[in-house]
Amino acid sequence: MAALAGLSQPVLAAEAGPQGSDSNRALTVVYPQIRQPFLKVYETIARGATKGFSGKASELVLAKDQSRDQLQNQLADKMVIVLGSRGVSQLRGIGLQRPLVVGAVSEQLSGVYGLSMIPDAGVVASKLQVLAPTTLRVFVVARADKNIADLAAAQIAFNQIDVQLFIKEATDIRDAANIYRKLTAELKVGDAVWILPGDRFVNNPLLSILLQAAWRSDFVVFSSNPTHVNRGALFSVYPDNYQMGVRLGEIARQVAEGSQAPVQMEPLRSVFVTVNERTSNHLGITITDDMKEHVDLILPAR
């Protein structure tokens, strides 16, 4: 805790593999101080990044009021991976010599290397194809000003598995609730609802209404939030934090070694998949050995 007040010593220094002679070859993983259990996500990503970087690595936990001058002094000549939106905004513009590698943010940022927390739509589509192969139509309710551009790529990914992706634009939570209510009355076997990563529309009561309707009308609900599977969604695709960290570490190493790769964020392909067995049984989906290859956790029926 003491390490969080002001600019601290790195809380962890790990050495693995080859070490560079200059500090460009040293990695610092920076992330904001938040409360547990959420902090554990950053800690796991940082552990993976240390592994993926295969060099001298340390971690720096940011206080909210961290001095920018101190940050600049400490990080200026380092290779830096920064996690979380707050971490990115605290580090932006402090004058780092090396390009920033960004992780654990819920949107695609331009001008940086890194990975977002949002699973690649192609990966999500491939999981749908395996776990609910009779799905023909997928519906998403998306924030009109935010998600729509990303969903154009998702539409292509779903088309490739012969599934049509229908995007319903909502301006606010009330609008979204109305759209969901209409959908629940219309959807049937062969349809699916995809609750988008970082969705702010589907609160607990709305999720209950949606899942009750899905049970009655035998349509699929899938999401990127594993707790939705506890409640009855068929499956959830969400980040494998450790592997995401490993990939961030690899990107940081390539950048440190002068890689000429375009400066952009990569889609997240390292994911976990959790399936609800009670819901899959109800939908008549038998989880075969082949399907189990794509699943990390099966939540057993009650």
Place this chain on the structure above:
Amino acid sequence: MPNVDIEFHASYFDTSQEVEGDFVVFPVGSTGPFLTPLGVPIFGAFPDGVIGTPEIFENHIRLGFTAQYDGIVKHDISFGSGYYEGEIDKVTEEKNFGRNPVTLLPILPGDPVVDVSDTPFVFLTEDERRNTYAYIQDVWQFSNDWELTAGLRYDDYSDFGATTNPRLALVWSTSYELTTKFLYGEAFRAPSFAQTRAINNPLIQGNLELQPEQIKSYEVAFDYRPSYDLTLNLNFFHYNWTDIIQFIPDFSGSSRTAQNAGEQTGKGFEFEARWSVSEALKLTGNFAWQDSHDELADAPAANSPEKQVYLRSDWQIDTRWQINVQASWVMDRNRSYDDLRTPVADYVLVDMNIRNMLSENLEVALIVNNLLDEDAFEPSPNAMPVPFIPNDLPLAGRSFIGEIRYKF
């Protein structure tokens, strides 16, 4: 073999129960448990108390395998088999009562402690038990919302023979919120070595002719989750428990011998609720009611409570402070039909736990058990002509425990 997962297991366990010094069973000046059928002490006072230092050395070997086969669509079949061998390989005892193995005369009050190990006058016979078993179970998803589990287990014991026990469970996903279960099971409990092989004990005698206790139980269970924050469980049950091993008084004196004498039937229900009131506050509670009947005595079954209530709250006040309070209310415990004591009183025990996470590594807690300092008792067993512990078994009064935890 495709679709088959097999696990083998083997274990060896060697243990002993040893006594340091003399173990005083009845205190200095006591006449001990040696009574005539009329309850009159046979001996005078034991000036050193009644002393017995029983020691047991035993070992257990277990070998077996379990296998899972999922090669048939909608079936999940598991089976297994194994072997168990348990042996009491050494029994020793020193005592100042019973019969002297050298002179064959009774050991009288005031006599020194005598070593009776390796003689017929020791408290338990050395012996072994072997058990081979096999089982098979199929979980069959025969319809989208219906699952049937059927299992059968066969056991063969070297000392009392074979027993076969089935179980059936039908689970119905009735709706999004509700799951209904219908359960039937048969089970047995093998007699312990003390129940079959205790000898020369002034209070209890073993019986090599004992059979296992048997139980058949029926249950209907509802698991209802009306919202994400609330889970309600309701179970109704009925059981029939036969060949219950009881120590029945001998005609010849104050001792009792193990017999498959008892039979009990019972019915009841259990209700449980778990409610997340908010992120920070969780409430759980259950209520259990049962009506059990001693069939031989044609009387209510003794000792277990007819009603119980349990309530608990877990409150995470902020990131540091946490308070848990729980209350357990035990009601309506019957005495045995031949026990003339007044009924044992109901009690409510309240415990509280206050915890502060001072840092990531350090936490302190104050735990108060029996906060209301309730005078609570568990019933002591009855005995003829009077119970050995007549005033029941007191539970601990109010206690305070301080706890400091440091994680390295």
